Amino acid sequence: MVKKHTAHQSNAQVYGSQDAGTSPGGGWLALKAVEEHMFRQQVPFTGNRLMLAMNKHTGFKCPSCAWPDPVRPAMAEFCENGAKAVAWETTRKRVRPEFFERHTVTELSSWSDHELESQGRLTHPMRYNADTDKYEAVDWETAFREIGESLKSQEDPWRVQLYTSGHAPNESAFMFQLFGRMYGINNFPDCSNMCHETTTVSLPESLGVGKATTTLDDFDHTDAVFIFGQNTGTNSPRMMGNLHELVGRGGAVVTFNPLREKALVRFANPQSPMDMLKPSGTTISSQYHQVRIGGDIAAIQGMCKVIIEADDRAQARGEKRVLDHEFIEAHTHGLEVFADHCRALDWERIKRHSGLTREAIEAAAEVYMTAERVICCWGMGITQQTHGGDGVQQIVNLLLLRGNIGRRGTGACPVRGHSNVQGDRTVGIYQKPTEAFLSQLDKVFDIESPRRHGDDVAACCESILAGGVDTFIGLGGNFFRAIPDIDRVAEKTLNTLKMTVQISTKLNRSHLIHGKKAFILPCLARTEKDIQAGILQTVTLEDGMSNVNGSTGQIDPASPYLKSEVAIIAGMARATLPPHTKVDWEWLSEDYARIRDRIEAVFPDMFKNYNDRVGEPGGFHLYNAARERVWETDSGRANFLFPGDTLDTGMTSPKADYFQLITTRGHDQFNTTVYSLDDRYRDVYGTRMVVMMNPADIERLGLEEGNLIEFRAVAEDGIERHVSGFRIMPYDVPQGCAAAYYPETNGLIPIANRDERSHTIAAKSVPVTIHLMDTEQVQQQTGMLATA
Numbered sequence: 001m002v003k004k005h006t007a008h009q010s011n012a013q014v015y016g017s018q019d020a021g022t023s024p025g026g027g028w029l030a031l032k033a034v035e036e037h038m039f040r041q042q043v044p045f046t047g048n049r050l051m052l053a054m055n056k057h058t059g060f061k062c063p064s065c066a067w068p069d070p071v072r073p074a075m076a077e078f079c080e081n082g083a084k085a086v087a088w089e090t091t092r093k094r095v096r097p098e099f100f101e102r103h104t105v106t107e108l109s110s111w112s113d114h115e116l117e118s119q120g121r122l123t124h125p126m127r128y129n130a131d132t133d134k135y136e137a138v139d140w141e142t143a144f145r146e147i148g149e150s151l152k153s154q155e156d157p158w159r160v161q162l163y164t165s166g167h168a169p170n171e172s173a174f175m176f177q178l179f180g181r182m183y184g185i186n187n188f189p190d191c192s193n194m195c196h197e198t199t200t201v202s203l204p205e206s207l208g209v210g211k212a213t214t215t216l217d218d219f220d221h222t223d224a225v226f227i228f229g230q231n232t233g234t235n236s237p238r239m240m241g242n243l244h245e246l247v248g249r250g251g252a253v254v255t256f257n258p259l260r261e262k263a264l265v266r267f268a269n270p271q272s273p274m275d276m277l278k279p280s281g282t283t284i285s286s287q288y289h290q291v292r293i294g295g296d297i298a299a300i301q302g303m304c305k306v307i308i309e310a311d312d313r314a315q316a317r318g319e320k321r322v323l324d325h326e327f328i329e330a331h332t333h334g335l336e337v338f339a340d341h342c343r344a345l346d347w348e349r350i351k352r353h354s355g356l357t358r359e360a361i362e363a364a365a366e367v368y369m370t371a372e373r374v375i376c377c378w379g380m381g382i383t384q385q386t387h388g389g390d391g392v393q394q395i396v397n398l399l400l401l402r403g404n405i406g407r408r409g410t411g412a413c414p415v416r417g418h419s420n421v422q423g424d425r426t427v428g429i430y431q432k433p434t435e436a437f438l439s440q441l442d443k444v445f446d447i448e449s450p451r452r453h454g455d456d457v458a459a460c461c462e463s464i465l466a467g468g469v470d471t472f473i474g475l476g477g478n479f480f481r482a483i484p485d486i487d488r489v490a491e492k493t494l495n496t497l498k499m500t501v502q503i504s505t506k507l508n509r510s511h512l513i514h515g516k517k518a519f520i521l522p523c524l525a526r527t528e529k530d531i532q533a534g535i536l537q538t539v540t541l542e543d544g545m546s547n548v549n550g551s552t553g554q555i556d557p558a559s560p561y562l563k564s565e566v567a568i569i570a571g572m573a574r575a576t577l578p579p580h581t582k583v584d585w586e587w588l589s590e591d592y593a594r595i596r597d598r599i600e601a602v603f604p605d606m607f608k609n610y611n612d613r614v615g616e617p618g619g620f621h622l623y624n625a626a627r628e629r630v631w632e633t634d635s636g637r638a639n640f641l642f643p644g645d646t647l648d649t650g651m652t653s654p655k656a657d658y659f660q661l662i663t664t665r666g667h668d669q670f671n672t673t674v675y676s677l678d679d680r681y682r683d684v685y686g687t688r689m690v691v692m693m694n695p696a697d698i699e700r701l702g703l704e705e706g707n708l709i710e711f712r713a714v715a716e717d718g719i720e721r722h723v724s725g726f727r728i729m730p731y732d733v734p735q736g737c738a739a740a741y742y743p744e745t746n747g748l749i750p751i752a753n754r755d756e757r758s759h760t761i762a763a764k765s766v767p768v769t770i771h772l773m774d775t776e777q778v779q780q781q782t783g784m785l786a787t788a
Contacts, residue, residue: 121506
């Protein structure tokens, strides 16, 4: 059985103080937090010096989010959470072989995620010894040889899974997919499957592209930004600077989010002296609409109804039209059917499903109609829904009504998470490769790639549960902690997988959920110098707006035994593939410019003059057809799309017998990496085991603030899923909704709870019931915390 783990809590647990609603995001507390994290990781001088090289032309790219850099970056071009990420990976703490001599895997499995990663950087390649239940040091050549022997002995290569984290740069991602396809598979689950795959699948149906149609310049020329399901202040904090500037010049920010997030209410820009003098910062959102979980489609279609009917009235009166009919007639398809659908919508149903009043929706629509140029942004509050693709397409419909695509200051802006999650997909990390890509890859490398489609994250998890996976290799990330149904998948992994290989910088949960053979291969971090054949290497990354930039490490590696991701992939490939293959892996890994030459050969139009252009300040922008109003869709136009003729599709029915749970990250967190147990933006300190609930719901259930509760998942498959020990915290969240941190709540999410087209897990809409823990459960929980 998988040993259950519980997040550790300090004795000083504080949450929900009144200060949470009055202090702004950013400000002096952000500067204080940066320095605290630098000191905790014992890098106050190194860390602060590195900050001046981050996101600069000759420096390194932020290892955190994918928000783009300005062409002329500021002296301090970073945010609080980017600084935390740098402190976390440049820490002076080390996890040497002696650490593993002292601790068994079983013991480490009881540690919290924060405790595991906070031990520091891995220094040596390690191999699991089942007899001692410990990892032991192994030399690189032995590790490569044994991994290669295991892969070569695999009877069915399709029982191997190759996972990619969005941290991997273009060069290592391209090498990884080449290795996998030469091995004979297209099993490439990657982190985008868990976040913006919904966008990647649904946006092309509307616009013909799966990426943002905006650039950073558009934010300097827009009149209004509409934000749907995105916690900007925590997940992409540098974007707050752009919103701050927009508000300063009289523009509007309209936010739709179930949780009232601190920075989107008020924000003090640390780079603005005037802002830092104001105790309450600057108001960011002129309107903040706390939509019900899953109610975004109703809210957006309600706005569209208001706008379309205003246009109808203008036409009847002979006045200036509200819709951009010139654009619509020249560039779009399907307006009339969509317009009829919106006209027929009943306001009572719109209000019931959105959780908003008609007046609130009309006010938002008024801002949209009066703004000449509008950008719509969205995050995982949209994409991680069971009908997330439909939600994305309603946002596009809203933009198309007034021609807000393909003009300066306008566009569709999915706000990506990890720093190169978009670039990895661009260079071939995809389980459904196109024939055009495979044909060119085969031509360049003189190989024959498989054509059968492979597994994404959801399919990988289902394959593990069905006993269909023998080997898992992870290029970064923390797969076995980030996935849904983690307890079920972890138990099956421990019992059935023959081998797991994790390429990592730090110890994490996935190292403890291992196969019968298991290897931890420590790699260089982005801040570190990567020297191959005596040459300092530069890697490249694509940000969330399709800009490709170089990144060059600045400090010495944490250990002389570390290898780069490229070198590790090359080592595994040499040990696995037949020696007569025409790919010289060692030669490619000696100079990454050679890899970029091969990427250019496979994608000649997209990456023309790759090595020359990446050396230019600001890098280069990849072509985006929709930005030029070229529509690569089946209709040859931008399409108005909507989910059938019923408003209920994709909506959350406001039932009283269960809650819709948002799984969310804390402010001291990036993906599954937990920097501390605090969440300053929600006023939670010393714990992550809280559930945020509306006070009326707490009273309705006969509960009280501070009660310990258990979540039980509501699922149709009959499988019991529950997690316990969450303390009730009154919070400003719509009735019938609740919020708690992930990955602590991932075990509640069935793999089948996902968007049907993209397979993206619906982690922002998990049906649960909430139950007060009895005395015995509380005592057991308290005992677990005391011994952990």
